[in-house]
Amino acid sequence: EAQVTQNPRYLxxxxxxxxxVTCSQNMNHEYMSWYRQDPGLGLxxxxxxxxxxxxxxxxxxEGYKVSRKEKRNFPLILESPSPNQTSLYFCASSLQGxxxxxxxxxxxxxxxx
Amino acid sequence: GQNIDQPTExxxxxxxxxxxxxxxxxxxxxxxxxxxxxxxxxxxxxxYNVLDGLEEKGRFSSFLSRSKGYSYLLLKELQMKDSxxxxxxxxxxxxxxxxxFGTGTRLTVxx
Numbered sequence: 001e002a003q004v005t006q007n008p009r010y011l012x013x014x015x016x017x018x019x020x021v022t023c024s025q026n027m028n029h030e031y032m033s034w035y036r037q038d039p040g041l042g043l044x045x046x047x048x049x050x051x052x053x054x055x056x057x058x059x060x061x062e063g064y065k066v067s068r069k070e071k072r073n074f075p076l077i078l079e080s081p082s083p084n085q086t087s088l089y090f091c092a093s094s095l096q097g098x099x100x101x102x103x104x105x106x107x108x109x110x111x112x113x
Numbered sequence: 114g115q116n117i118d119q120p121t122e123x124x125x126x127x128x129x130x131x132x133x134x135x136x137x138x139x140x141x142x143x144x145x146x147x148x149x150x151x152x153x154x155x156x157x158x159x160x161y162n163v164l165d166g167l168e169e170k171g172r173f174s175s176f177l178s179r180s181k182g183y184s185y186l187l188l189k190e191l192q193m194k195d196s197x198x199x200x201x202x203x204x205x206x207x208x209x210x211x212x213x214f215g216t217g218t219r220l221t222v223x224x
Contacts (some may be wrong), residue, residue, distance in 0.1 A: 035214075042216035043156070043200065090155060098212035099144055099204045104155035 002027045006091050006105030013081055014113050021076045021108050023091030031094045032074040033058070033102070034066065036087040043090070048098065049074055081112040115139045117215035119201050124221045125191055133186045133218045135201030143206035147175050147186045150198045150217065159186070159199075188220075196222045 004025045013019055025032065033048035035058075045058030049068040063085055065077040074093075078085060091105040116138040125131040137145070144163040148156035162168055162177035162184060174187040188195055198217040205211045 040216060043202075043214040045212070099206075101146075101158045101161065102148075102156075102212075104157070106155050107153075 002103070004091055004093055004103050004105040006089075006108055008108060009106065010109050012111045012113065015082055016080050019078050019081060019110075021078075021089060021091075021110070023074045023076065023105055024072050025074075025093040025103070026072065027093065027095075027103065028071065029093040029095055029103075030071070031097050031100070032068065033092045033098065034064070034074070034076045035090045035092065036060065036085075037090060037107075038087050045098075046076070046089075050097065081110075083112050086110060086112050115203060115205060115213040117201055117203055117213060119199075119215040119218045121216070122219045122221070124223060125188075127191055127193060127222055127224050129191050130187065130189050131191060131220065133188070133199050133220065135184045135186070135215060137182050137184070137201070137203045137215075139182075139203050139205050139213070141206040142179060142182075142203060144204040145175075145177055145184050146202040146204070146212070147184075148200040148202060150200060152197070156200055191222050193222050193224070196220060 007022050034046040035043045037043050044060045046064050047066040049055045089108045092102040094100040094102050118136045147159040150156040160175035167176045172189045177184045198219045200217045201215040203213050
């Protein structure tokens with residue numbers, strides 16, 4: 001089944017403890033992206049990747065890192081999480097770019113205490 | 114920059130028709146998407162408009178007027194399962210494939 005797989009689904013952590021949220025897609029998509037969704041603010045893009053080893057900042061990249069060593073994987077890394085990074089995170093992919101239909105992962109609800 | 118406006122909440126009756134509006138201001142418009150998002154779930158693609166006019170897909174239709182910076186999503190024969198948030202997203206060609214989302218409209222369908 002074609003899908004974007006995100007893990008974990010829920011995560012509670014403490015300030016400063018490094019964490020990684022994994023994202024994997026099995027559709028051979030070139031484009032992958034991370035969003036965060038907050039009440040009243042909608043979906044905001046954190047980072048995106050047009051292809052392997054090519055990543056770029058979105059609207060809210062501060063405090064996050066990404067890597068794209070393989071086409072299928074696009075992990076999101078929080079080196080030193082802070083409470084303002086408490087949010088619902090979505091990974092998404094598309095065949096070639098953000099201008100195409102996006103397929104979203106099921107989301108990661110992160111709470112930073 | 115981009116400015117995308119949608120109503121925050123709407124309520125409609127089962128079996129009725131509802132229209133969800135989206136207005137936008139963007140420097141390099143290059144397409145508009147509608148996504149549906151049920152509570153606690155991921156957004157799923159509904160429609161895409163890049164030219165003016167109406168795109169119909171079953172019970173759902175989406176309209177675009179580029180000169181007015183306006184789109185709407187029309188849902189006919191509403192069902193209870195249509196209760197969800199509907200996200201308008203605008204593609205801006207001035208950036209590298211940038212896609213900007215509105216804050217979404219939460220639709221509640223009542224019996």
